[in-house]
Amino acid sequence: MNKREMLASQFRRLGILWLLEQFRLRRGLLVVNYHRIGAYEGNQFDDGVFSGTPEDFEAQVVYLRKHFRLLRLDEVLEFSRAGFQFPEPCALITFDDGYRDNFDLAFPILRKHGVSAVFFVPTDYIENPRLPWWDHIAYVVKKTQLRTLSLRTTPPMTIDLTTTSRRKAIFQILRAYKTANKADEARFLSSLEEACEVRVDRATLGRELFMSWSDLRQMADSGMSIGSHTHTHQILAQLPVADQRRELRLSRDLLEINLKKSVLAVSYPVGGRDKFTVTTKRLCREEGYELGFSFYGGINRPRQTDSLDIKRIGIEITDGPLLPRTRMVLTTVFGRTF
Ligand SMILES: [Zn+2]
Missing domain, CATH: 1.10.720 (Transcription Termination Factor Rho, Rna-binding Domain; Chain A, Domain 1)
Known part of the structure; x- marks a missing residue:
């Protein structure tokens, strides 16, 4: 057991998590991000992008639904336009990268529980599947x-x-x-x-790895939202301005043509503080995106939220059963990602 797991199990033993859940969850938007769903043992690719087994994921959906108001992307857009005045602890479930297991394993669980999620996809991998x-x-x-x-x-x-x-x-x-x-x-x-x-x-090797346009259409028609994760999943901060614009524009155009829905949200590849810039945010605005999602932890509080730097926390398969709950609670209460 590592240090964080020990601390999390002490919190649970002492009832601290329960007390915080009952009395201290603060107003704001907690965005939880996933990549792949499934067992990673024996997998020949990157283990680090596995967020949990289907059982882990389902338990987390149930947990989030019990303690938060789970929003759809269009509701987050409405809050954004009204200055992010979240009336209660809210949460949003998102997925990055467009792996096929999102459709095969996560989508049925979300449907079963009547929960909507946002899937951010790099469109070039939908068009030409290959190893990222x-x-x-x-x-x-x-x-x-x-x-x-x-x-x-x-x-x-x-x-x-x-x-x-x-x-x-x-x-x-x-x-x-x-x-x-x-x-x-x-x-x-x-x-x-x-x-x-x-x-x-x-x-x-990558032929079966990503969702198809038909998978995405089926999800979009069943209450899920699809957003851009750029076109080729390059780190935007490393690209010249013209290439960043092309990544943002091309992926939005392809999504809108194929899904017949407007695309107003993007998540930045890798998503760390230095992986997108002020210029990236300006280009997003100019290309018609209203929401941009980062990936370095944190919570989005009323009136302190930047619509083009909406913070997200990650879940990893190696977290075990207790760390995701602890992370969700401590981030919501203290704003610091555990
Ligand atoms: Zn990604």
Whole structure:
């Protein structure tokens, strides 16, 4: 048990979580974000994007419905236009990346409980399914037979796989990619393949990974909302202005053409504080987006919320049963993500 889990179990044992839930949940909007649903054991791609099993997810939906007013995206839009005056503790469920398990596993659970969620999709992966960079990196590192990896990252990186776990190695390489000043996706991946002596056929491996337009249409017609997660899922802050605009415009146009619904919300790929900029927000506004979702934790309080930086907390499969509840409660009460 790690430190956070120990603290969470003390909170529960002492009844602190229950007391906070009953008497202290404050007005605001808690946005909970998921990526993949399913079991990650034996998965050949990135374990880090799994948010929970279907059972975990269902328990969390039930929990959120009991303690919060669960909103639909159009209700969040109405609150946004009226200055975010949330009258009570509210919550919104969102998904990023458009994985097919969202349709197969999460959508039936949401329907069963009469709950709406927002699915933010990178449209290029719907149009041309293939391995995204994070799954590509994880796949190569899981498959390599080499004991030492010498990577031409900036700065160069050497990883000894006899002393470093694959999980940690993947984490380190993903971090190098995400923090690169200007990541060149194709170059980074081909140089990684070369360094690991693993060849990847992205189109074949990723063929079944993402939802189709028909899946998305079915969800949109059943009360779910679909938003943009840009077109190619590049980190916006790393792109020149013209490319950022293209990412925002193209994905919105494709979503509107294919779903016949207006698209007013975007979630920024990776979503950290430095992964989108003031310019990104201006471009969003100019391209007709009213809501932009970040991903670095926190709560959205009445009158203190920026409609183009709506804060979200993440749920991870390794959290176990107690941490998501603790995180939701402590974020809502104290505004700090646990
Ligand atoms: Zn994403």
